[in-house]
Amino acid sequence: MSFFACENLSIQFGGVKAVTNVSFAVEQGEVFTIIGPNGAGKTTIFNLISLIYPPTAGRILFEGAEITGSSPHKVANLGIARTFQNIELFEHATVLQNLLIGRHNFRRTNVLQEMLFLPAVRRAELAHREAVEKVIDFLDLQRYRESLVAGLPYGVRKVVEMARALCTGPKLLLLDEPSSGLNPEETDDMAFWIEDIKKDLGVTVLMVEHDMSLVSRVSDRVLAMNQGEMLSLGTSKEVQSDPAVIEAYLGKQE
Amino acid sequence: MRFLFKTDYDQDIRLFKHNGQRFWYGLLALLLLGLPVLLPEGLRDYMLGQMVFVFIYSVAGLALMLLIGFTGQISLGHAAFMAVGAYTEAVLQAKGVPFVVSLPCAALFAGIAGVIVGLPALRLKGIYLGIATLSFGYIAEEIATRWDSVTGGNAGKHLKPVDLFGYPVDDDIKLYYLTLAILVIAMLAIINLMRSPTGRAFVAIRDSEISAQSMGIHLAKYKTMSFALSAALTGVAGALYAHKLTFITPEQFTLLASIELATLVFIGGLGSFHGAVFGAVFIISLPQLITVAKDYLPAAVGAQTGLQPTIFGLILIGFLLFEPMGIYGRWLKIRAYLELFPFYRKGMFRRQKTYMKSDRLK
Numbered sequence: 319m320s321f322f323a324c325e326n327l328s329i330q331f332g333g334v335k336a337v338t339n340v341s342f343a344v345e346q347g348e349v350f351t352i353i354g355p356n357g358a359g360k361t362t363i364f365n366l367i368s369l370i371y372p373p374t375a376g377r378i379l380f381e382g383a384e385i386t387g388s389s390p391h392k393v394a395n396l397g398i399a400r401t402f403q404n405i406e407l408f409e410h411a412t413v414l415q416n417l418l419i420g421r422h423n424f425r426r427t428n429v430l431q432e433m434l435f436l437p438a439v440r441r442a443e444l445a446h447r448e449a450v451e452k453v454i455d456f457l458d459l460q461r462y463r464e465s466l467v468a469g470l471p472y473g474v475r476k477v478v479e480m481a482r483a484l485c486t487g488p489k490l491l492l493l494d495e496p497s498s499g500l501n502p503e504e505t506d507d508m509a510f511w512i513e514d515i516k517k518d519l520g521v522t523v524l525m526v527e528h529d530m531s532l533v534s535r536v537s538d539r540v541l542a543m544n545q546g547e548m549l550s551l552g553t554s555k556e557v558q559s560d561p562a563v564i565e566a567y568l569g570k571q572e
Numbered sequence: 573m574r575f576l577f578k579t580d581y582d583q584d585i586r587l588f589k590h591n592g593q594r595f596w597y598g599l600l601a602l603l604l605l606g607l608p609v610l611l612p613e614g615l616r617d618y619m620l621g622q623m624v625f626v627f628i629y630s631v632a633g634l635a636l637m638l639l640i641g642f643t644g645q646i647s648l649g650h651a652a653f654m655a656v657g658a659y660t661e662a663v664l665q666a667k668g669v670p671f672v673v674s675l676p677c678a679a680l681f682a683g684i685a686g687v688i689v690g691l692p693a694l695r696l697k698g699i700y701l702g703i704a705t706l707s708f709g710y711i712a713e714e715i716a717t718r719w720d721s722v723t724g725g726n727a728g729k730h731l732k733p734v735d736l737f738g739y740p741v742d743d744d745i746k747l748y749y750l751t752l753a754i755l756v757i758a759m760l761a762i763i764n765l766m767r768s769p770t771g772r773a774f775v776a777i778r779d780s781e782i783s784a785q786s787m788g789i790h791l792a793k794y795k796t797m798s799f800a801l802s803a804a805l806t807g808v809a810g811a812l813y814a815h816k817l818t819f820i821t822p823e824q825f826t827l828l829a830s831i832e833l834a835t836l837v838f839i840g841g842l843g844s845f846h847g848a849v850f851g852a853v854f855i856i857s858l859p860q861l862i863t864v865a866k867d868y869l870p871a872a873v874g875a876q877t878g879l880q881p882t883i884f885g886l887i888l889i890g891f892l893l894f895e896p897m898g899i900y901g902r903w904l905k906i907r908a909y910l911e912l913f914p915f916y917r918k919g920m921f922r923r924q925k926t927y928m929k930s931d932r933l934k
Contacts, residue, residue, distance in 0.1 A: 368786055394788030406783035408776055410843070414584075419776045423788045425769040429797065432768035433761040439768055440585065446769075447581040486787060 320379075321346040321522060322490055327376035329366060336362045337546045339376070344490070349516055349523040351533050353557070354543035355566060360526040361403055362546075364494050367524075368393050368400055380490070395423050399488035401479045403495045403526075409468045413459060413478050414450065416467060420485025421446040450485055456518075457481045457511060473504040480511070484519070491515065493525035497532050505532055512536045530558070542566070574911075585767060587760075604752060608745045620744040621816075625856045626849075627751035628812045631758050633836045633848035635805035638762055640834070641843040642771065643798040644778030645693050646702045649709030651829035652689075653803040655716055656682040657810025658820050662729045663722060671734045675811055682807020683800045685712075690799030694792045709830045716822035728821035731814050741815075751812055758805055763845060765801075774798055835884070839891050841898025850899040858884065897921075 320343035327340045337359040344350045352360045365371050367378055369390045377386045380396055399420075408416050424446065427439045454460055457477055462470060467478065476496060483491055496512065497505040509532050515521050516536075527533050533540060534554040542549040542557050544566040550557045557563055565571075576583070576590060588594045603610075611619050632654060639645050657678040664674035692704040716723045723729060734741040734750065741750050765771045773794045776784035785791055814820045832855060840851025859880055866874040873879070895901050901921070909916040 370782070370785075389790075390785045391788050391790045394786060400786050402783065406780045406786075408779035408783070410779060411775060415772065415775075419772050419784070419787050419789075422769060422773060422776075427768065429765065429770050429801075432770050433764050435764040435768070439764075440582075443585050443768065444581050447584070451581075482787070 320344065321381065322524070323379045324363070324367075325377050325379065327363070327366060327378065328374050329362060329371055330374045335546050337366065337373075340543070340546075340548050341376075342541050342548070342551060344522060344524055346522055347516065347520060348538040349512060349525070349536050351537040351540045351554075352524070352526045352543060353528070353530075353533060353540060354549070357545065358543040359546040360543060361494055364400060364492050364526060367398065367492060394486055397487070397489035398492065399483035399486040399490075400492035401476075401483050401494055401496065403498065405472075405475050405479055407467045407475060407479055407482070410466065412464050412466055413462045413470070413481075414454075414464065416478060416482050417450045417453060417485045418446055420453075420482040421449060423486055424449075449487075453481050453484045456484070456514070473500050476500060476504075476508070477511070484515070484521075488521055490522045490524060493523060493527075495526055495528065497527060497529045505529060508532065509535050534558070587763065608748060617744055620748045622856055622860070624744060624747050624751050624816050626852050627748075627755045628809050628816060629833075629836060629852035629855055630755050630849045631751075631812070632806050632809035632833055633840060633852050634755075634758055634762055634845070635802045635809065636833050636837045637840070637843075637845070637848045638765075638774070638805070639798055639802035640837050641847065642766065642778060643774040643795065643802075645795060645798060646698065646834075647689075647705040647799075647802070647830075648702045648827075648834055649689065649705035649707070649712070649830050650802075650806055650833045651825040651827070652709045652712030653682045653685060653806035654810030654813060654829070654833075655712055655822070655825035656685050656803075657807030658814035658825070659716065659723050659729070660807070661811035661814050662731050662820060665731055666729075671736055675808060678807045678811040679804040680807075682810065683804035685807075686800040686803020687796055689803070690796045693795050693799060706827070706830070709827055713822055713826055716825060723822070726821060726823075728819055731818050731820070733818075734815050747816060751816075754808065754812065758808070759845065762805075766845075770794070770797070835888055839888065839898050841900030841903075842896075844898075844900040846903065847898050847900040850903070854899060858887070 323341075323343040325341050327337055328335070329337045340359075340363065342350075352363065354360055362371070366373050369385070369388060373386060377384050379385070380398065385393060385396065385398075408419065411419075425442075427436075427442055432439050454463060457480065459474075459477065459481060462474055462478070467475060470478065476499070480493065480496065483493075493512070496508050500508060512523060512525070513536055516523055523536075525537075537554055539552065540554045540557040541551045542560065542563045549562045549566060550560040552560075574590060574592060578584070583589070588597065607623065608616065608620060632650070635653075636647065636650050639647055660678040660681045661674050664677055665671075669677070689705060689708050693701050696704055717725055719725070720727075734747070736750070741747055766774075773784065773789045776787065776789055777791060777794055777798075781791060810825075813824075817824065836851035836855045837847065838851075839854055840849070841847030862880050862883055866879070868874075891898060897904070905921055908920060
């Protein structure tokens with residue numbers, strides 16, 4: 319039984335087959351990357367996993383239990399956190415507040431207790447803060463702690479979003495194009511962090527990425543897709559030398 | 573300029589962040605407590621009456637702030653919840669239920685109405701939700717008019733003074749302290765809520781529903797909760813309002829009253845606790861100021877009917893254009909100006925969009 323698996327996953331939007339019959343399994347502790355040209359259905363797979371779309375067919379298994387048919391907010395409770403391609407942070411809040419929202423799963427107090435701000439609430443708040451500070455230290459965000467997200471540079475926002483996902487205490491982290499819009503230096507940092515997340519935190523990473531140098535550096539296995547279908551699955555080297563993948567990216571050789 | 577040296581996480585959760593705040597809020601509390609004594613004899617009754625209205629509107633404003641300002645769900649029918657609170661209070665009081673029981677009941681019934689109205693909010697957004705709540709306001713007004721046996725219809729309903737454990741709250745000084753106490757309690761409850769997980773979940777829903785969801789926030793549950801809490805608190809304001817007026821008719825809870833409440837929140841400053849109070853002061857004092865100003869205006873202008881709504885509208889437009897953060901935003905700017913003098917820059921509060929720039933260009 320694998321840690322996380324998609325079985326014969328398909329989704330259709332009207333006549334458009336966005337994802338067709340995709341099956342793959344992710345083992346605990348690995349970095350698994352999905353690559354493919356634009357419109358290959360990579361982000362759609364992410365949205366299927368976070369249950370934003372219900373699949374037309376197939377199922378998704380996490381730690382042996384089926385999650386398809388559950389509701390989106392429950393996915394986070396199970397230990398699957400994600401980031402978004404176009405960054406979906408809470409703009410008008412500080413970095414700290416953003417990260418604290420990531421701790422929502424660990425909420426144990428009810429509204430009445432919170433209105434009175436009973437000692438239990440205060441203790442819980444301090445515990446949340448401590449957990450958040452660990453993530454801040456881990457990703458080196460100390461100097462942005464009190465800054466509003468709206469005023470932060472793009473590269474930092476990417477890291478903040480990853481930090482927020484880590485605050486949920488995930489077992490599986492979904493990263494949607496972690497390096498898009500980053501300069502080479504920031505991409506380099508991102509690679510370090512992904513390696514750290516895997517090694518130090520023991521979090522399994524499933525990511526969608528275009529930057530092949532980053533992909534080959536961090537991923538254990540790579541899945542190549544085109545037009546919603548699986549093309550090739552293997553190590554980064556194997557996939558990159560697969561003629562079908564080369565054809566999808568560069569076209570057929572005359 | 574004050575620099576806080578932080579040594580403890582608790583410092584970020586505290587109600588008062590430093591001694592300066594403690595001093596100023598303490599002074600404000602003393603001033604409010606002593607106001608009935610400090611006011612000159614001739615002005616006292618009038619001013620206290622106005623202050624009671626300010627407190628009641630602040631409670632309602634706070635409730636609407638929770639919904640619009642913090643959860644991002646617009647409501648244009650909030651007067652309906654005031655009506656539910658007011659009529660519940662009136663009916664229960666007539667039945668001899670003591671105030672300490674009838675007030676929570678007013679909150680409860682308004683809260684239940686809030687849950688029902690909140691149901692469309694699970695599917696509707698923005699202007700569509702506005703229209704849905706607006707029509708609820710109409711329905712509630714119509715029910716209040718037609719349901720004679722309970723509401724007294726257009727003939728209205730009389731209320732006796734509040735009876736607090738056998739102690740009658742029968743003049744404005746007593747009502748002043750009662751409403752002040754309720755405002756302080758409501759304010760503390762909302763501030764506490766906003767610094768705990770539930771409050772953060774509300775703000776998360778306001779800023780990005782999709783990512784709130786992926787953080788494990790149950791959208792339907794929290795939106796409904798926000799509607800219920802907001803409606804319940806508005807119901808409390810409605811009950812107090814009924815006692816202040818001592819006579820209620822459906823005319824007090826029309827669409828215009830709802831719009832007035834929404835205006836209060838926008839002018840006060842969306843997403844701030846201060847804004848609810850500032851907005852209430854504004855809404856209550858503006859008509860009085862206009863009445864005073866009429867005497868000094870040329871007769872051709874001052875005697876015009878519809879002068880008040882016109883000025884009201886112009887001010888609202890002015891705020892939306894020049895100060896979207898409302899009175900609270902202006903207050904922040906004035907404070908920053910004084911604190912930083914002479915280094916305040918005009919662009920300091922301008923919304924910046926620097927996120928496309930690389931970090932290295934700084």
